[in-house]
Amino acid sequence: MTDPRSVEDLKQALKRLPGIGPKTAQRMAFHLLERDREGARLIEKTIGQALSRVNHCKRCNNFSETEVCAICASASRQSEYLCVVETPADLEAIEQAGVYRGTYFVLMGHLSPLDDVGPEQLAISELMSRVAENTIEEIILATNLTLEGQATGDYLLELLADRPVRITRLARGMPMGSELEYMDPGTLDQAFSNRSQP
C-alpha cells in the first residue's frame, strides 16, 4: 500500500457498493480526488441527507421522507388494488408506464437463500398486516419473472391463499415489439399456454 491512509480507507469503503471490486474502487477514488472533488462533496452530502431523512412509508414500505408516501396519501389512487413489487425501481417503471392507478407494496427485495434473504428480511409481515385491514379487493403479484422473483411470488401466493381477496399475477407472454425468432423457449411456452382469442 503506497497510497496515503485516507485514500486506502476511501477505496475500502467504495468496495461496499454493489458490484464494485478493488480495481474499480481504486479508479473511483482516483477520479473523485483528482478529477471531481465537487462530485465527491456532493456524494458525501447526499448520502448524509438520505441516511437521515429516508425511511419507509408505513403503508407501502417504499422509501419515504414522510410517514406516509405521496402515492399512499393520494386520494386519487384506487386503494382497493394493491400491487406487490420487489423494489422502488420496479414501482418507478410501472408509474412511468402510467398503466396502473392503484396502490403498491414494496417488498424491498426477493427471496434469495444464497444471499441469506429469507421471508424475515423482506417486509412480508408488514404486507400481511396491510392485507388484514380488509380494505383490499385485489392483490396483483408483480414480482420479477426471474427465478428469485417467481419463487417470491409463489411464496406470497401460498401465504395469501386463505385471505378473502382476489390474487392475480401479471400476464406472461411475448413482449411488445418482440420477434418470435429471438424468443426464448420459456417465453414461447407461456405465449402458447396463455394464448387467447382476439
Place this chain on the structure above:
Amino acid sequence: MTDPRSVEDLKQALKRLPGIGPKTAQRMAFHLLERDREGARLIEKTIGQALSRVNHCKRCNNFSETEVCAICASASRQSEYLCVVETPADLEAIEQAGVYRGTYFVLMGHLSPLDDVGPEQLAISELMSRVAENTIEEIILATNLTLEGQATGDYLLELLADRPVRITRLARGMPMGSELEYMDPGTLDQAFSNRSQP
C-alpha cells in the same frame, strides 16, 4: 420520479462516479439505504476525510497526506532515478513488484484531447521543475502502452530531449507466461524488433 427527493439527489450524485449510469446509481442507492446503511456512513466519512487530508506530494505529485510523501522522504531510495507514471495505481503496481528502488513522478493522467486533458491538466510543469534541479541522472518513462499513454510518453520525450539527462522507456515485448499463439501483431512486432542475444 416517485422516489423521495433525497433518494433522487443521492442517485444523481452517484452518477458522478466514473462508469456509473442511472440504472447502476439506482441500484447503489437502493443497496446503501436498504441493505448497508453502515457502509453508506463509511463512504460518507471516508470521502470527507480523504477530501480534507489528501493533497499532492510536492516532490512526486502522488497523493499524500504530508507535504512530501513517504517514498520521496525515504533516504533509501535512489533519487537519481525518476520513473514517470500516469497514476498512483501504476506506481503501486511497480512497488508491489519490488523491482525498482528509485523515485517517481506521477502525472495524474495521460494526454487525451477527446476528454479535454491537455498538457496543462497534467502535472507536466511540476515535472519540468523537478528535472531542472539537476539531481536526476535517468528518467524512466513508464506511461502505459495504450495509445494515450504512448502519446504522453512521446510528448514528454520531445519536451525533455534537450535536458542533460538519460531518458529510457520500459522494454516492450512478450509478457512473462505468454504464448505466441495468443499474442497480438503489435506485441510480436516489438518482440522481433527488440530481440536480443541470450
